[in-house]
Amino acid sequence: MANYEIHEYDVLVVGAGGAGLRAAIEASAQGVSVALVCKSLLGKAHTVMAEGGIAAALSNVDQQDNWETHFCDTISGGKHLNNWRMAQLHAQESPERVRELERWGAVFDRTSDGQILQRAFGGHKWKRLCHVGDRTGLEMIRTLQDRGVHQGISVYMECTITRLLKDGEKIAGAFGYFRQDGRYVVFKAKAVVLATGGAGRSYPVTSNSWEYTGDGHALAYEAGADLIDMEFVQFHPTGMVWPPGVRGLLVTEGVRGEGGLLRNNAGERFMFRYLPESTRKDYAENEEESKRWVDAVLKGAKTEARRPPELSTRDNVARAIYLEVKEGKGTPHGGVFLDISYLNSERVKKKLPSMYQQFKDLADVDITKQPMEVGPTMHYMMGGVRVDADTAATRVPGLFAAGEVSGGMHGANRLGGNSLSDLIVFGRRAGAGAAEYAAGQEDRLQVSEDQINAAAEELEAPLTKKGGSSPYELQRSLQEIMGEHVGIFREDAVLAAGIAKLEEIKEELKTVSISGSKLYNPGWHLCRDLKNMIICSEAIARSALARTESRGAHSRLDYPDTDPEQAKFNIAISRLDGVMKLEKTPRPEMPADLKKLFEKKEQTNA
Amino acid sequence: MREAILKVFRGTPVEAGKFITYKVPVEEGMVVLDAIHYIQGYLDPELSVRWNCKAAKCGSCSAEVNGDPSLMCKTRMDQFAEGEEITIEPIKTFPLIKDLVTDVSFNYEVNKQIPPFCPADDATWIFKQEDIDRVQEFRKCIECFLCQDVCHVLRDHERKDAFWGPRFFVRSAGVEMHPLDCGNRIPLLEEQGGLGFCNITKCCTEVCPEEIHITDNAIIALKERVVDEYHDPLAALLRRVFKGK
Numbered sequence: 001m002a003n004y005e006i007h008e009y010d011v012l013v014v015g016a017g018g019a020g021l022r023a024a025i026e027a028s029a030q031g032v033s034v035a036l037v038c039k040s041l042l043g044k045a046h047t048v049m050a051e052g053g054i055a056a057a058l059s060n061v062d063q064q065d066n067w068e069t070h071f072c073d074t075i076s077g078g079k080h081l082n083n084w085r086m087a088q089l090h091a092q093e094s095p096e097r098v099r100e101l102e103r104w105g106a107v108f109d110r111t112s113d114g115q116i117l118q119r120a121f122g123g124h125k126w127k128r129l130c131h132v133g134d135r136t137g138l139e140m141i142r143t144l145q146d147r148g149v150h151q152g153i154s155v156y157m158e159c160t161i162t163r164l165l166k167d168g169e170k171i172a173g174a175f176g177y178f179r180q181d182g183r184y185v186v187f188k189a190k191a192v193v194l195a196t197g198g199a200g201r202s203y204p205v206t207s208n209s210w211e212y213t214g215d216g217h218a219l220a221y222e223a224g225a226d227l228i229d230m231e232f233v234q235f236h237p238t239g240m241v242w243p244p245g246v247r248g249l250l251v252t253e254g255v256r257g258e259g260g261l262l263r264n265n266a267g268e269r270f271m272f273r274y275l276p277e278s279t280r281k282d283y284a285e286n287e288e289e290s291k292r293w294v295d296a297v298l299k300g301a302k303t304e305a306r307r308p309p310e311l312s313t314r315d316n317v318a319r320a321i322y323l324e325v326k327e328g329k330g331t332p333h334g335g336v337f338l339d340i341s342y343l344n345s346e347r348v349k350k351k352l353p354s355m356y357q358q359f360k361d362l363a364d365v366d367i368t369k370q371p372m373e374v375g376p377t378m379h380y381m382m383g384g385v386r387v388d389a390d391t392a393a394t395r396v397p398g399l400f401a402a403g404e405v406s407g408g409m410h411g412a413n414r415l416g417g418n419s420l421s422d423l424i425v426f427g428r429r430a431g432a433g434a435a436e437y438a439a440g441q442e443d444r445l446q447v448s449e450d451q452i453n454a455a456a457e458e459l460e461a462p463l464t465k466k467g468g469s470s471p472y473e474l475q476r477s478l479q480e481i482m483g484e485h486v487g488i489f490r491e492d493a494v495l496a497a498g499i500a501k502l503e504e505i506k507e508e509l510k511t512v513s514i515s516g517s518k519l520y521n522p523g524w525h526l527c528r529d530l531k532n533m534i535i536c537s538e539a540i541a542r543s544a545l546a547r548t549e550s551r552g553a554h555s556r557l558d559y560p561d562t563d564p565e566q567a568k569f570n571i572a573i574s575r576l577d578g579v580m581k582l583e584k585t586p587r588p589e590m591p592a593d594l595k596k597l598f599e600k601k602e603q604t605n606a
Numbered sequence: 607m608r609e610a611i612l613k614v615f616r617g618t619p620v621e622a623g624k625f626i627t628y629k630v631p632v633e634e635g636m637v638v639l640d641a642i643h644y645i646q647g648y649l650d651p652e653l654s655v656r657w658n659c660k661a662a663k664c665g666s667c668s669a670e671v672n673g674d675p676s677l678m679c680k681t682r683m684d685q686f687a688e689g690e691e692i693t694i695e696p697i698k699t700f701p702l703i704k705d706l707v708t709d710v711s712f713n714y715e716v717n718k719q720i721p722p723f724c725p726a727d728d729a730t731w732i733f734k735q736e737d738i739d740r741v742q743e744f745r746k747c748i749e750c751f752l753c754q755d756v757c758h759v760l761r762d763h764e765r766k767d768a769f770w771g772p773r774f775f776v777r778s779a780g781v782e783m784h785p786l787d788c789g790n791r792i793p794l795l796e797e798q799g800g801l802g803f804c805n806i807t808k809c810c811t812e813v814c815p816e817e818i819h820i821t822d823n824a825i826i827a828l829k830e831r832v833v834d835e836y837h838d839p840l841a842a843l844l845r846r847v848f849k850g851k
Contacts, residue, residue, distance in 0.1 A: 040656070040658055040666065041656070041666065041710070042714065043664075043749055044658045044659075044664045044665070044666050045658075046658075046659075048658075048659065048663055048664045048748075049658075049659045049661065049663050049664065099731075102731060103725060103731075104723065105722070105723030105781060105784065107738050107741055107742055107745055107784065109735065109742075110733065110734060110735040110738065113732070114732035114733050114734050115731075115732065117735075132742065132745075133742075135663070135746065138663065138745075138746075138748065139745060142745065142747075146717070146720075146722060146723070147722070149717060149718050149722075150718075150722050155714075157714075180703055180707075209657075209658040209659055209660070209664075210657065210658065211658065242635065243633065243634045243635020243636070244633045244634065244635060244636070245633060245635050245636045245637055245640040246635065246637075246660070246661075249660065249661050250661070354661075354662075354663065357662070358661055358662070361662070361680050361682075362635065362637070362661075362680070362682075363635060364635075470651060471651065472646065472647040472648070472651055476647070514651060514652075515651070515652060516651075516652035519618060519654075519704050520654040520703055520704040520705070520707050521651075521652050521654070522646060522651065522652070522653070522654060522655070523646070523651025523652055524652075526651075
């Protein structure tokens, strides 16, 4: 029998980044009791690292902007694989969610007439990103954190959830442990909201922190939910490449939004060559037009000039950089040059203060005088738990998901800035959905001791074994497999070999062992995190093998073209008899009135 | 490859702490946190440390490196001489949990006491950039708690019972000086927060990785408001009426 403490709430929110905090605030505002659980200290979640801004069609800078254009940009960026209803709600509601943040105390940068300032970003037709220099995520998480403090939400920090508990088909709570002393805890809850973020730690080069081990993806999978679009992994085009210790660290897209230029080692603005035919007309034709656009940004003036090709979508820019480097046109450290040093140095420091500091402190590069060296870094999971757009409910009664852990919103490729808005739009909806569901449930849900004991035994196992694999060694092997076999470019045989290696790692995980006690033992924590990382990695690899086309962030060397037929389905992963099952499920059909928006867009572009 | 010698504090509240020496290969551009990760990954998987972003944005990896309160992710290894022993200890002001991890819950408790941002009902939400430059500086805080760590009132005099510490004066200043805020946290800052205990030695400002002018721009400005509140009520009233916050 396991020893554990018990807490009881109506709604349990797992994860305290933007989505989790917003969900907890909303559920609590609906009058139900709420617990918020996070793996780190409160306020340290990955949202804090988001830099460039929140996309919302406030049309403060470009008056032509509206939700319809934001919707079309999101769907085009997602290569038409998005869940249309999520993209619609997101575009319609993000302006109000941003204003709400402001009312709760967020202090955004201002336009000259005192409104929230907006900047350009890749794939967004108009200047749409509300921001605070290059630390927008910090502003958002602190605002939500300080709001939540006064809402009576119970916060359990440094607590890792390892299993969702069920009463029959329904969610009945969750089991986990406290990192500090390893004591076990059962949260009885009528509804659980997953807001656990992504899974970047499975890759060797990533912008993600240690927490990003695909926990919510794996918890949902094991509880019977389905994961969609797992083949779509976003490699952010601009991570630091040098020095080695900071490889993968994010360089905000805001650099390009403020006029940053990409060049190869011959000094060529190579992005002009990589614009897809379908969007070429949205971008500057040559350096002269691109310069006119930047000059207008600097003056805060209107212009007819189109935006620079550096502001193409992330999937496209990442592929371009990868190919330039592969063709020998890279920098000494295997990246390309990103240059903002031609702008006034005071402006750069004001607009991109943390980038300035980051390069100065960590790479001895003064970005106001020299170019940066950048290359792709694993950044974001488009794929995730399938949810109902309006309520964020999964197919498991009582289980909800919001933010990066959910799937569908971003389709095959996410636009920069659409993540922070996703968090607050669907965080709020998940909180409301969970609160409403919980209020409609009977009081007593039963959790069998068997489930709890099994969860505890799983955690005890690596402590009782001797001489098995080291969890850190296993993590390095996993990262190597994902980097080599399931990276930016994929192909049949390479993916299949990767899956075979993942099967071996799964077996090896059973022998993993760790010394020491349960007292703040990071090696022990990693033993359990690895299981989630492997589930996610397998889902990514199997989905990537099944999608025999190139679309958005999924690039197949053996299927380089986009196949319109394959826009008709999402690949869904679920568990059947302990084995990963893959299905092609029809993508929900967009209603005619929304389809018309694209026709209108074609006309205005023609 | 060059090797660095790290003396890392290991211990718990019940076992006597000791320093363990590790040799770690040094790569170009490496920071202290990379060396700690090397130890975890290859030498000792049990070594406890907090970290998240590795980019000086989350404020998790605070420690005392050769006695200097620092973010380990920002502390370059190449600043130490060849063969120099690098000592790494947890921040001292907070109770030890294990190795480099301390119990910082005090800070979260203090935060709850600060009344929230309170805008006027009829606010138009139009304000100029120059009106918010001041609060944006305060809002850069990443909550690394290094300022709390070095503050004499907390570290040497252990007055956690009566003193919030620099972090929460900065946080209070961030709401108090928002152009649309209508609250008044000044009596609370004086009476509960212990603002008067600060004798402006600026130790907090010196260690702030975000280079916030904690003493000059937050604490002294709040102290001036305390003086107005208690000794020059007319000035305090005028400030509120004319929103010269």
